[in-house]
Amino acid sequence: STSGGKPKPPPVMRYNLNNVTITGNPVENNENILVLTPMARFYQGYWDNLLQLTYPHELITLGFIIPKNREGNAAYAELDKQITKTQKFAPEKDRFKSIIILRQDFEPPLSSQDEAERHKMQNQMPRRAAMAKARNSLLFTTLGPATSWVLWLDADIIETPPTLIQDLAHHDRPLIVPNCFQRYYNGEKKKMDERPYDFNNWQDSPTAQKMASEMGADDILLEGYRDMPTYRTLMAYMEENGGDVHQEVPLDGVGGTALLVKADVHRDGAMFPPFSFYHLIETEGFAKMAKRLGWQATGLPNYKVYHYNE
Amino acid sequence: STSGGKPKPPPVMRYNLNNVTITGNPVENNENILVLTPMARFYQGYWDNLLQLTYPHELITLGFIIPKNREGNAAYAELDKQITKTQKFAPEKDRFKSIIILRQDFEPPLSSQDEAERHKMQNQMPRRAAMAKARNSLLFTTLGPATSWVLWLDADIIETPPTLIQDLAHHDRPLIVPNCFQRYYNGEKKKMDERPYDFNNWQDSPTAQKMASEMGADDILLEGYRDMPTYRTLMAYMEENGGDVHQEVPLDGVGGTALLVKADVHRDGAMFPPFSFYHLIETEGFAKMAKRLGWQATGLPNYKVYHYNE
Ligand SMILES: Nc1nc2c(ncn2[C@@H]2O[C@H](COP(=O)(O)OP(=O)(O)O)[C@@H](O)[C@H]2O)c(=O)[nH]1
Ligand SMILES: Nc1nc2c(ncn2[C@@H]2O[C@H](COP(=O)(O)OP(=O)(O)O)[C@@H](O)[C@H]2O)c(=O)[nH]1
Numbered sequence: 001s002t003s004g005g006k007p008k009p010p011p012v013m014r015y016n017l018n019n020v021t022i023t024g025n026p027v028e029n030n031e032n033i034l035v036l037t038p039m040a041r042f043y044q045g046y047w048d049n050l051l052q053l054t055y056p057h058e059l060i061t062l063g064f065i066i067p068k069n070r071e072g073n074a075a076y077a078e079l080d081k082q083i084t085k086t087q088k089f090a091p092e093k094d095r096f097k098s099i100i101i102l103r104q105d106f107e108p109p110l111s112s113q114d115e116a117e118r119h120k121m122q123n124q125m126p127r128r129a130a131m132a133k134a135r136n137s138l139l140f141t142t143l144g145p146a147t148s149w150v151l152w153l154d155a156d157i158i159e160t161p162p163t164l165i166q167d168l169a170h171h172d173r174p175l176i177v178p179n180c181f182q183r184y185y186n187g188e189k190k191k192m193d194e195r196p197y198d199f200n201n202w203q204d205s206p207t208a209q210k211m212a213s214e215m216g217a218d219d220i221l222l223e224g225y226r227d228m229p230t231y232r233t234l235m236a237y238m239e240e241n242g243g244d245v246h247q248e249v250p251l252d253g254v255g256g257t258a259l260l261v262k263a264d265v266h267r268d269g270a271m272f273p274p275f276s277f278y279h280l281i282e283t284e285g286f287a288k289m290a291k292r293l294g295w296q297a298t299g300l301p302n303y304k305v306y307h308y309n310e
Numbered sequence: 311s312t313s314g315g316k317p318k319p320p321p322v323m324r325y326n327l328n329n330v331t332i333t334g335n336p337v338e339n340n341e342n343i344l345v346l347t348p349m350a351r352f353y354q355g356y357w358d359n360l361l362q363l364t365y366p367h368e369l370i371t372l373g374f375i376i377p378k379n380r381e382g383n384a385a386y387a388e389l390d391k392q393i394t395k396t397q398k399f400a401p402e403k404d405r406f407k408s409i410i411i412l413r414q415d416f417e418p419p420l421s422s423q424d425e426a427e428r429h430k431m432q433n434q435m436p437r438r439a440a441m442a443k444a445r446n447s448l449l450f451t452t453l454g455p456a457t458s459w460v461l462w463l464d465a466d467i468i469e470t471p472p473t474l475i476q477d478l479a480h481h482d483r484p485l486i487v488p489n490c491f492q493r494y495y496n497g498e499k500k501k502m503d504e505r506p507y508d509f510n511n512w513q514d515s516p517t518a519q520k521m522a523s524e525m526g527a528d529d530i531l532l533e534g535y536r537d538m539p540t541y542r543t544l545m546a547y548m549e550e551n552g553g554d555v556h557q558e559v560p561l562d563g564v565g566g567t568a569l570l571v572k573a574d575v576h577r578d579g580a581m582f583p584p585f586s587f588y589h590l591i592e593t594e595g596f597a598k599m600a601k602r603l604g605w606q607a608t609g610l611p612n613y614k615v616y617h618y619n620e
């Protein structure tokens with residue numbers, strides 16, 4: 001390209017990774033955060049919740065990966081409409097720094113995205129391998145030199161405290177997860193109630209270790225299945241009504257519904273294994289890989305976020 | 311930011327990863343390539359060789375990661391001088407699409423970068439773990455949605471055919487490595503000669519498999535050490551004078567001196583393990599990880615590139 005006849009020099013970008021701080025006070029330190037969402041379906045509640053996050057939107061980049069199938073096309077259309085509304089017409093303070101949307105070519109390995117179908121045990125290995133690859137594609141393609149934090153946020157997380165990012169970051173941990181619950185109508189009590197949803201946040205058990213040691217090299221342990229009791233300590237059941245929301249517990253496996261990660265953990269190489277890694281896969285394998293790199297996962301049993309209920 | 315009083319909408323970028331082709335004819339298909347170089351020292355021969363590559367420079371993005379120590383500062387200063395010369399003053403066709411330079415904070419774990427010191431066996435584990443992290447930081451931070459290929463090229467590779475990228479890509483393999491040699495003065499023959507340099511390109515052996523199976527979980531196999539004979543088949547010794555430069559061999563381990571990778575291999579999650587992965591580390595672990603993801607490494611025994619000789 002030329003300007004005034006003189007060729008314009010192509011861009012040279014210099015970054016000192018040391019100068020990208022990652023601290024417990026990210027707002028004060030102007031730290032950029034990348035919010036990454038694999039999205040098979042669009043939920044209005046997800047978008048509305050995202051909009052009400054009080055972390056300065058000018059420091060937030062959004063990244064999405066959406067399958068290139070019929071359901072994905074519908075999700076993309078809905079998302080695009082909301083993005084235009086926010087980025088073009090909302091007050092400037094509501095607009096995000098930038099938004100990257102990736103479409104992926106591989107079909108999701110399940111024909112149906114329904115909760116019952118998704119959670120069948122024999123469907124877990126291919127489903128979670130595909131999810132891991134989707135997360136990796138999104139991560140490798142969007143993480144930049146100026147990113148301090150990565151917030152993994154599933155498309156069906158429809159309710160979090162508005163201060164989610166600040167609250168989690170304040171703990172200053174390499175990877176940290178809130179407790180993911182689900183609201184439902186309790187027919188017995190005849191009123192709305194809530195129950196644990198994400199069983200991938202756990203502390204390891206001798207039973208699970210033993211099961212792993214007796215498995216084939218490519219087999220994976222799954223959590224939350226009656227046929228395969230692991231006796232791991234699940235964060236889902238550690239919640240205490242009225243308990244300290246800042247209480248921390250160490251974790252060996254994490255879920256990805258909401259998961260805050262220091263960008264340096266990913267930069268060191270921590271990704272979501274789409275294969276058996278110490279008999280773990282995807283987000284649970286990620287926690288293990290982070291640990292191999294020297295980064296310990298932390299959970300907040302009493303800090304809750306909510307998953308959509310179909 | 312405002313333009314004419316009306317707030318400018320922040321950028322929204324949409325990418326269809328399917329539309330980013332990765333083919334055996336990358337020039338015809340306008341495929342972007344990212345050339346990634348971890349750089350502890352600057353070699354003029356590296357830069358001169360890079361400049362003479364005939365792959366269209368407007369499709370080449372360069373990425374560097376340079377340690378933030380005294381030697382790294384000197385390398386950075388030299389590199390920066392050459393970059394300015396090329397990007398500002400060279401003919402437009404010589405200029406690269408863009409250049410990203412990262413400085414990294416962690417000290418290289420060795421006090422000296424001399425060849426003898428680098429290659430001592432007890433220095434390999436921490437050195438290669440640090441190298442793996444440097445490669446991962448560079449990769450995770452620079453790979454973009456429009457990248458088709460990644461060429462890993464060490465800073466001390468000072469001679470390659472000008473058509474290196476086209477030649478390697480033409481094989482249309484997920485990961486492919488030329489044979490890395492070194493020129494030296496042969497005192498016996500009293501003339502310049504060449505010898506194999508990179509021993510990380512190999513085919514596995516039953517001996518190495520057996521050694522691995524008897525090792526501690528965190529231990530790694532190393533190649534090219536007399537005290538630890540693996541009897542692997544080394545590509546370094548497969549070269550035949552005058553042999554077909556396009557002859558392919560399958561590989562189980564690869565080196566990173568020059569290594570062309572389809573971007574989708576990395577996007578699936580393949581990185582450089584900074585820990586023992588099947589008793590392999592860094593580039594050798596990368597080949598194994600790619601394999602776990604379904605991508606087979608290929609070597610070209612008769613296609614040569616040359617390493618600097620200190
Ligand atoms: N890109 C992509 N996203 C997916 C795919 N399958 C599910 N997702 C999204 O990934 C996240 C987790 O999947 P989900 O089915 O909700 O998992 P579950 O709640 O653990 O059953 C959600 O945000 C989904 O919308 C897929 O094949 N591709
Ligand atoms: N960023 C970074 N690059 C390094 C470091 N150590 C070596 N390098 C570079 O990484 C590449 C491989 O290292 P080198 O020492 O040449 O490995 P060898 O030829 O296998 O002994 C070269 O391009 C080096 O300049 C380091 O600590 N940090």
Ligand SMILES: [Mn+2]
Nearest residue numbers: 154156257307
């Ligand atoms: Mn879900």
Ligand SMILES: [Mn+2]
Nearest residue numbers: 464466567617
């Ligand atoms: Mn070298």
